[in-house]
Amino acid sequence: MDEDPTVSNPYVADLIQQFIAESPLNTMQDKSGEPAWESALVGFSSGSDPIWQQYKEYIGPFHWTPWEVFNQHHSSENVSADQLTVISWILPQRKMVRLANRKASKFPAEEWARIRVYGEEFNVALRKYVAGHLAKVGHPAIAPMLAPNWTIVKSQRFSYASSWSERHAAYAAGLGTFGLCDGLITAKGKAMRVGSVVAKISLEPTPRLYAGHHDYCLFYADGTCGKCIDRCPARAITQSGHDKEKCRQHLVLSRDYVKETYKFAGYGCGLCQVGVPCEAGIPVKAAREALKRGELPPPPPPLA
Numbered sequence: 001m002d003e004d005p006t007v008s009n010p011y012v013a014d015l016i017q018q019f020i021a022e023s024p025l026n027t028m029q030d031k032s033g034e035p036a037w038e039s040a041l042v043g044f045s046s047g048s049d050p051i052w053q054q055y056k057e058y059i060g061p062f063h064w065t066p067w068e069v070f071n072q073h074h075s076s077e078n079v080s081a082d083q084l085t086v087i088s089w090i091l092p093q094r095k096m097v098r099l100a101n102r103k104a105s106k107f108p109a110e111e112w113a114r115i116r117v118y119g120e121e122f123n124v125a126l127r128k129y130v131a132g133h134l135a136k137v138g139h140p141a142i143a144p145m146l147a148p149n150w151t152i153v154k155s156q157r158f159s160y161a162s163s164w165s166e167r168h169a170a171y172a173a174g175l176g177t178f179g180l181c182d183g184l185i186t187a188k189g190k191a192m193r194v195g196s197v198v199a200k201i202s203l204e205p206t207p208r209l210y211a212g213h214h215d216y217c218l219f220y221a222d223g224t225c226g227k228c229i230d231r232c233p234a235r236a237i238t239q240s241g242h243d244k245e246k247c248r249q250h251l252v253l254s255r256d257y258v259k260e261t262y263k264f265a266g267y268g269c270g271l272c273q274v275g276v277p278c279e280a281g282i283p284v285k286a287a288r289e290a291l292k293r294g295e296l297p298p299p300p301p302p303l304a
């Protein structure tokens with residue numbers, strides 16, 4: 001099929017917002033009839049961005065570049081990396097869901113657990129929709145997280161990692177930087193879920209208005225905060241960072257709690273994502289204001 005030349009950055013962003021607004025799949029699946037999500041932040045990165053090679057060195061050689069994952073599933077397209085764009089989105093948690101989870105002290109609020117399951121089911125549908133729609137208008141695409149060969153890999157540095165990290169794709173697309181707890185702090189905060197699609201299309205990359213991968217976290221910016229350490233019921237966060245294995249074990253425990261308490265098969269936690277300064281925005285003032293101006297933030301002052 002011929003490529004539709006009208007497919008632009010705003011076209012893709014509108015496609016995502018429209019699906020959120022109109023899809024019947026956007027639901028918490030409870031009696032309230034409330035949607036799981038209200039809107040999305042959308043960013044773009046080029047398939048030829050050198051950051052993808054850097055991820056191979058930092059995360060591990062098993063982490064796909066956009067070209068690798070696209071080519072595995074669309075080899076007949078014979079594309080080069082610069083013909084690909086990674087479309088990333090952030091689905092910020094709704095205020096009602098954040099407020100509910102702020103009250104939790106060990107296991108998640110029902111609203112949060114519903115989003116973890118049904119909100120993510122919507123996110124899967126959104127990935128399929130974006131990839132399917134773009135293919136229909138002449139831009140073949142793949143959602144790496146839905147690729148049949150996506151897998152979790154044991155990693156020396158991270159205890160485990162995967163073939164494709166949605167958060168790292170979002171970082172590449174200018175959508176946020178990492179916090180002490182490993183979550184991605186975005187313009188709408190760290191309480192969110194994230195998705196992406198790799199498509200054969202040339203779109204303008206979103207500028208990364210940060211100098212380093214921790215710019216939006218107060219702990220790294222000025223040595224303060226650390227509130228996520230106290231929020232974690234599993235003691236999985238320390239000043240040295242996030243212990244993924246402890247976190248995973250707590251998530252396993254949450255399954256029984258969710259089933260017994262809320263009467264559905266789910267799980268979750270996210271206590272470190274709420275009741276903290278980075279819950280719903282960028283807490284580092286200089287970085288937040290620089291982003292609003294569309295500029296890089298000034299370098300942080302040296303720590304005392």
Ligand code: SF4
Pocket residue numbers: 178179180181216217218219220224225226227228229276277278283
């Ligand atoms: S709670 Fe504080 S220390 Fe933890 S990620 Fe957020 S800003 Fe950083």
Ligand code: SF4
Pocket residue numbers: 181231232233234235236237242246247248250251269270271272273
């Ligand atoms: S998700 Fe829960 S267990 Fe994992 S680091 Fe955050 S607060 Fe701790």
